[in-house]
Amino acid sequence: MxxxxxxxxxxxxxxxxxxxxxxxxxxxxxxxxxxxxxxxENPTSSSIKIGALTGDLHHLPLFVALEENFFADEGLSITLQSVSWFPNGNEVMIAFEAGSLDIAYLGLAPAMAHKLTQNAPIKVVGGVNVNGSAIIVSTSSGINTLNDLAGKKIAVPSLNNMQDFILQIALDSVGLSFNDLGSHVTLSVGNMENALNTGEIDGFVAWEPFNAKAINSIGATSLKNSSEIWPNHPCCIIAASNTLISTQSVTVEKLLKVHKRAIDWMSNTSNYDKLILTAKKYTSITSDAAIKMGIDNVGYIYNYSKYMPEIERFYDNLTQLNDNVPAWPAGRTAFFQEFFDSSFLNA
Incomplete structure (x- = not known):
């Protein structure tokens, strides 16, 4: 029966x-x-559409979770083949807006910008990292100080992302703006090193490990780490679609539990050698030195509430310095209530 x-x-x-x-x-x-x-009524995790950025060392907790089978321990059928890889956070947000993603690792900047401009159907459910970027220049560029960026061609991964904003803050700190650059261009992080080496650009701002790789591979110079420009600035977060949150909150809780476990695993020094191997595998970088340098430039923190003042500062500057990103009509507090869901931080 x-x-x-x-x-x-x-x-x-x-x-x-x-x-x-x-x-x-x-x-x-x-x-x-x-x-x-x-x-x-609550589909299995095999239907969960997860996204991340290709070779992004900021997303090392995801790499660890995949490599250590942490998802399986929570009954989630998520493997390397389950992940959709994107070149930058703006592409991730476009996928969210098209309904092609349920949850993703991406930068706070594109997530916030798309929420403000498109009312993207997502919420931030967890933090990933602070810091982790740098302004990289060629040794032949004549760039030795931030003032020397004037008249130079500088590349960023995408407009209105965190690296673009770091460049904007750096320029502003010495009385310059984007208008003072010779050229302000966008370029895939995977192509930045070669463009710098051939003289196509004078410098770039990227996330790790692409900064460390350029230093290690072609002798490029780090003009400033982003932590020197803005200490403990927010960078990557985990965003989930409103639909996933409302229909599969238990799954979201499990995903955050896996994420937190991965960060705890990374902080255990006994796992360091294995961590380096995992990072090399998922970034396709063979140099231990480059990977170690990159990891040292990143701070992994899952609880974004610990650096909320910096997130508030980012919102203020994003909306005040960019004509194409309007402030939330009801104000910052109302926006944060709509944009963040802190209920999963204690998963």
């Missing part, structure tokens, strides 16, 4: 059938059919 009801339930998901089954639960067979309802 139970098997027959299950077959009907699987064949037809109409409201009428659901009501009939709920009636059957009340009459009898409560435990068995209730379990099936929960499974179908």
């Amino acid at each position: 139970l098997n027959e009801k299950l077959e009907v339930f699987k064949a037809e998901l109409s409201l009428k059938v659901k009501v009939l089954i709920i009636g059957a639960i009340i009459v009898g067979s409560t435990i068995g059919i209730t379990t099936i309802i929960l499974l179908i």
Whole structure:
């Protein structure tokens, strides 16, 4: 009898059938059919669409979770093949807006910019890291100070992302602006090193490990680490779609639990050698020195509330310094209530 009801339930998901089954639960067979309802109303993790940035050392906790099978420990069927890889955070947000992603690792800047300009259907559910970027210049560029950036061609991964904002703050600190640059261009982080080496650009701002790799591979120079420009600035976060949060909150909680476990694992010095191997595997960088340098430039923190004042500062500057990113009509406090969901921080 139970098997027959299950077959009907699987064949037809109409409201009428659901009501009939709920009636059957009340009459009898409560435990068995209730379990099936929960499974179908809350799809398995195999349907979770997760995104991250290609080779981004900021997303090392995700690499660790994949490599150490932490997802499987939580009953989540997420593997390397499950991840959609993107060149930058703006592309991640476009995917969110198209309904192609459920959860992703990406920069705070594109997430916030798209929320403000497009009311993107996402919320920030966890932090990933602070710091982790740098202004890199070629030794032949003649750039030795921030003032020397005037008249130079500088590349960033994307407009209005954190690296672009770091450059803006650096320029502003010495009385310069984007208008004082010779050229302010966007370039994939994977192409920045070669463009610098061939003289196509004079410098770039990127996330790790691309800064460390350029220093290690072609002898480029770090003009300033982002932590020197803005100490403990926010960078990457985990964002989830509103739909995932409202329909599969338990899954979101498990994903955050995995993320926190990965960061705790990374902080254990006994795992350091394995951490380097994992970072090399997922970034395709073979140099231990470059990977170690890159990791040293990143601070991994899952609880974004610990650096909320810096996030508030970022919001203020993002909306005040960029004509194309308006402030939230109801104000910053109302925006943060809409943009952040702190209920998963204690997962």
